[in-house]
Amino acid sequence: MGLVGLTAAVTAMVGGLLWDISWDASIGVDSFWSPPHMATNFGALAAGVFGLVLASQARRQASNSREGGGVSSGQARRQTFGAGLVVWGAVCMVGFLIVDDWWGRSYGLHAERWSPPEILFTTAAAAILAGAVIAAAASSGRAGLATAWLVGLAIAFTVAAMTPYSMPNLHRTATFYLVSALMFPFLLAWAARCAAGQWSATSAAASYTLFVCALIWILPRFAARPEIGPIYEPVEALIPPRFPLLLLFPAVAIDVSARRLGSEVARVVACAASFAIIFIAAQWTFASFLLSPASDNWFFAGGGRHWPFYLQIGTERTAFWGLDADALSLFAVLGVTMLAALGTAAGLSLGRWTRGEVS
Amino acid sequence: MIRSAVILACTAVLALANPTAAHVGSPNVYYEGPAGPYTVRVVLRPPSAIPGIAEATVRVAGENLEVSIAATAASAPAASAAPPQPALPVPGAAEMYSAELWLLEAGAYAVRVRVAGPAGEGEAVVPVNAVNRAPSRMPWSTAALLIAVALSLIAGAAPLAAVVAPGSARLAAVGSAAIVAVGILLLLRQSLAYDRAFRSEGLFESMPVQAETLLSGGRRYVLLSRQPDERGSRVWPRLVTDHGKLMHTFLIRDGSLDAFAHVHPQPTEQGDFIVATPDLPAGDYLLYADITREDGLSETLSTTFELLAAPTDPAGDPPLVSPDPDDSHSVVSAVGTEPLATAARAAIGDGYEMIWENPELSSDPAQEELRFAVVDGAGRPVRLTAYMGMMGHAAVRRLDGRVFAHLHPVGSISMASQEVLARADAGADPHAGHAGMDHSKHAGHAGMDHSMHAGHAGMDHSMHAGHAGHDPHAAHRAATVEESSVRFPYEFPLTGPFRIWVQVKVGDTVRTGVFDTQVTEVR
Numbered sequence: 045m046g047l048v049g050l051t052a053a054v055t056a057m058v059g060g061l062l063w064d065i066s067w068d069a070s071i072g073v074d075s076f077w078s079p080p081h082m083a084t085n086f087g088a089l090a091a092g093v094f095g096l097v098l099a100s101q102a103r104r105q106a107s108n109s110r111e112g113g114g115v116s117s118g119q120a121r122r123q124t125f126g127a128g129l130v131v132w133g134a135v136c137m138v139g140f141l142i143v144d145d146w147w148g149r150s151y152g153l154h155a156e157r158w159s160p161p162e163i164l165f166t167t168a169a170a171a172i173l174a175g176a177v178i179a180a181a182a183s184s185g186r187a188g189l190a191t192a193w194l195v196g197l198a199i200a201f202t203v204a205a206m207t208p209y210s211m212p213n214l215h216r217t218a219t220f221y222l223v224s225a226l227m228f229p230f231l232l233a234w235a236a237r238c239a240a241g242q243w244s245a246t247s248a249a250a251s252y253t254l255f256v257c258a259l260i261w262i263l264p265r266f267a268a269r270p271e272i273g274p275i276y277e278p279v280e281a282l283i284p285p286r287f288p289l290l291l292l293f294p295a296v297a298i299d300v301s302a303r304r305l306g307s308e309v310a311r312v313v314a315c316a317a318s319f320a321i322i323f324i325a326a327q328w329t330f331a332s333f334l335l336s337p338a339s340d341n342w343f344f345a346g347g348g349r350h351w352p353f354y355l356q357i358g359t360e361r362t363a364f365w366g367l368d369a370d371a372l373s374l375f376a377v378l379g380v381t382m383l384a385a386l387g388t389a390a391g392l393s394l395g396r397w398t399r400g401e402v403s
Numbered sequence: 404m405i406r407s408a409v410i411l412a413c414t415a416v417l418a419l420a421n422p423t424a425a426h427v428g429s430p431n432v433y434y435e436g437p438a439g440p441y442t443v444r445v446v447l448r449p450p451s452a453i454p455g456i457a458e459a460t461v462r463v464a465g466e467n468l469e470v471s472i473a474a475t476a477a478s479a480p481a482a483s484a485a486p487p488q489p490a491l492p493v494p495g496a497a498e499m500y501s502a503e504l505w506l507l508e509a510g511a512y513a514v515r516v517r518v519a520g521p522a523g524e525g526e527a528v529v530p531v532n533a534v535n536r537a538p539s540r541m542p543w544s545t546a547a548l549l550i551a552v553a554l555s556l557i558a559g560a561a562p563l564a565a566v567v568a569p570g571s572a573r574l575a576a577v578g579s580a581a582i583v584a585v586g587i588l589l590l591l592r593q594s595l596a597y598d599r600a601f602r603s604e605g606l607f608e609s610m611p612v613q614a615e616t617l618l619s620g621g622r623r624y625v626l627l628s629r630q631p632d633e634r635g636s637r638v639w640p641r642l643v644t645d646h647g648k649l650m651h652t653f654l655i656r657d658g659s660l661d662a663f664a665h666v667h668p669q670p671t672e673q674g675d676f677i678v679a680t681p682d683l684p685a686g687d688y689l690l691y692a693d694i695t696r697e698d699g700l701s702e703t704l705s706t707t708f709e710l711l712a713a714p715t716d717p718a719g720d721p722p723l724v725s726p727d728p729d730d731s732h733s734v735v736s737a738v739g740t741e742p743l744a745t746a747a748r749a750a751i752g753d754g755y756e757m758i759w760e761n762p763e764l765s766s767d768p769a770q771e772e773l774r775f776a777v778v779d780g781a782g783r784p785v786r787l788t789a790y791m792g793m794m795g796h797a798a799v800r801r802l803d804g805r806v807f808a809h810l811h812p813v814g815s816i817s818m819a820s821q822e823v824l825a826r827a828d829a830g831a832d833p834h835a836g837h838a839g840m841d842h843s844k845h846a847g848h849a850g851m852d853h854s855m856h857a858g859h860a861g862m863d864h865s866m867h868a869g870h871a872g873h874d875p876h877a878a879h880r881a882a883t884v885e886e887s888s889v890r891f892p893y894e895f896p897l898t899g900p901f902r903i904w905v906q907v908k909v910g911d912t913v914r915t916g917v918f919d920t921q922v923t924e925v926r
Contacts, residue, residue, distance in 0.1 A: 072505065073505055121566055128559070128566065129563060131559070132563060135555050138552055139556070142548050142549055142552065143549065146541060148452075148455070149451065150601075151452050151538065151597070152453050152455060153452075153454045153505075160590050160593055163590060163593075164590070167586075271488060271505075272505040273473075273475055273479060273484045273507070274476055274479035274480070274483035274484070274508070275483045
């Protein structure tokens with residue numbers, strides 16, 4: 045019960061965040077009580093409550109295991125830690141809500157990137173997501189799917205936090221691939237190792253893809269129009285998020301490498317190299333499709349159509365940006381591989397710990 | 404070295420200027436006037452930071468009315484305007500409607516209030532400045548909550564770390580708590596740095612000016628010039644006239660606030676402003692100058708200067724500039740020399756008395772207006788005459804200078820910026836254009852007289868008096884109570900001691916009533 049509730053709450057939190065981004069870009073007017081904020085805030089707070097439930101369950105299991113039950117003390121300890129981290133994140137979210145309200149009144153409602161409220165929110169959400177993954181992975185029973193789903197949500201959150209680097213218009217810049225290499229191999233390798241099952245990284249990437257696609261297909265069905273001016277971009281319905289990154293392909297490679305290869309070094313090298321080659325090749329090609337009229341439909345929501353109402357954007361909507369100063373070079377590809385290797389190594393060892401292979 | 408000296412000098416100069424837009428410390432906007440066949444009173448409470456939410460309330464009499472409000476940035480093309488949103492009736496308050504308006508961009512905004520009902524449709528344009536103001540101090544309750552959250556996060560990290568590292572639990576607990584504590588301190592440091600940068604660079608600052616006494620040809624003038632901006636330019640921005648004047652300036656003797664003048668400087672050939680000084684005692688003076696820029700942004704410039712004594716032997720040279728016929732001044736007792744309780748009546752010369760009809764306003768924040776009436780020595784109402792298109796002008800100052808506002812019966816708005824914004828609307832949006840043009844036409848027709856315009860709707864007290872002023876027969880009958888009174892929509896923004904100067908014209912003479920009050924409650 046605790047794990048199902050926690051997974052649902054975290055889903056509401058991340059879904060609420062993506063919904064909120066769409067809401068802000070389509071309607072503009074929001075408040076503490078607007079539906080996306082409610083989903084995000086109450087999702088986070090509910091996650092904290094379920095975290096408390098899970099922590100007390102883990103404590104019971106730990107005392108049972110001392111009396112000869114089936115759960116190892118290490119497993120109970122990791123579950124306690126995961127659940128506790130979720131609670132810690134929920135408390136941090138309360139801090140964010142207080143700071144955010146004050147900040148908006150004092151310095152304006154649109155906080156800049158990485159302003160203190162945004163750092164607090166990101167820390168809180170990251171703690172909740174990480175805690176949920178650890179608690180799920182340490183749960184007894186068939187928690188593999190929940191774990192992969194939660195990693196998928198973590199990927200969706202990361203992509204949202206990476207905005208604007210994650211826009212298709214920037215998919216030929218070095219920065220986009222470097223930031224991606226820093227985050228995604230880590231998350232996919234963690235999934236590959238911590239969740240039960242042979243295709244965990246693939247399941248996590250599929251969860252992310254499905255989750256974002258569902259929002260792309262659902263959100264624009266709701267009519268919405270900007271309620272504040274100036275309005276430069278016509279908006280008639282909630283604008284969809286950008287099509288998910290093609291992480292499915294490197295995820296398959298990471299699953300295969302993690303399973304087939306014997307030594308840890310070989311796994312890291314294979315995962316990093318396959319991420320660099322496969323992800324760059326797939327995304328580089330796909331990005332031009334996403335900016336072309338061919339993707340301007342309900343399924344892909346591309347073609348440079350969907351922009352926030354307050355942006356004055358012309359032909360650059362379908363252009364690649366940053367090709368002069370920040371183009372992806374061979375040197376940058378090397379950097380991507382290095383970062384992917386570091387991320388994979390970190391993800392694999394965190395995964396081993398999460399699974400209880402090391403204590 | 405030189406650079407830091409320059410910066411130091413500039414800082415010292417800038418410190419003289421008050422970093423506020425129109426009015427000082429009185430950001431709320433009050434407007435009373437026509438919206439087609441209706442008379443509306445609009446109160447706008449702008450946010451202290453942009454983007455932010457302004458609170459709008461509209462009072463309008465009548466049943467089955469639909470009130471809607473839209474805010475349009477003056478800098479944005481009219482086609483980008485947001486659709487008007489309904490203002491909803493305020494529960495428990497008759498004839499009152501409210502709405503929240505988001506102001507996204509800094510600068511002048513036109514708030515269009517539309518009323519539709521049985522009598523037809525009408526619109527009023529109310530200008531408001533969307534600017535960043537200094538953030539207020541964090542409330543203790545908020546700070547206490549945040550401290551509690553921070554302590555919980557630090558304390559919570561310790562057992563978490565101890566769970567995962569049972570072998571070295573104490574070290575892990577202390578280490579993780581320390582890491583979280585350092586993280587919170589870094590965040591606090593970032594916040595404080597942001598706050599400092601916001602206060603030093605993000606706030607709207609009215610244009611820094613300097614004033615000096617100019618003695619020439621045996622006459623005394625005040626010369627107002629602009630401080631050089633960051634590019635060294637001393638050129639004034641393009642201004643538009645408000646009540647026919649480019650600049651409305653108040654001179655108030657610092658400290659005692661006993662000497663007061665309302666004068667209208669004129670541009671010099673060098674591009675500065677100059678005014679012949681009325682008969683004021685020498686001393687240190689505060690100067691407030693209201694201007695409206697061409698884009699509709701209105702500002703109150705402020706500075707201090709020493710008014711030198713007038714030359715004792717006037718020479719026969721022609722004056723550099725003649726006094727404006729609408730200039731006026733008064734000298735009364737210094738603040739604090741008389742008890743405030745006597746301040747509801749003020750002698751204004753020749754046996755006339757000005758009565759503050761609702762001095763209880765200072766303890767009742769719901770009243771939203773200051774009301775004054777003039778009676779003669781026998782206590783009979785005295786008819787007031789419009790001057791500069793208004794039945795009255797008032798200035799309000801908190802004794803410490805934290806608040807200064809220049810008010811009219813139409814409220815606290817700059818009518819010049821109202822005209823600019825109504826014209827801007829007329830240029831683009833055909834619907835708004837109709838109303839906007841209608842508005843400025845009426846204002847123009849009446850010589851920018853809003854009270855006259857309101858008078859046509861037959862709803863405004865001051866209008867009757869205004870109308871009477873132009874009515875040759877009116878002079879022969881006794882004035883009514885309404886013709887003898889003047890109202891200023893306003894709320895005091897802060898508690899504390901205030902002095903109010905109210906100027907009306909009786910016959911051909913502008914007379915100034917001065918009132919002191921202690922404001923005990925604000926909204």
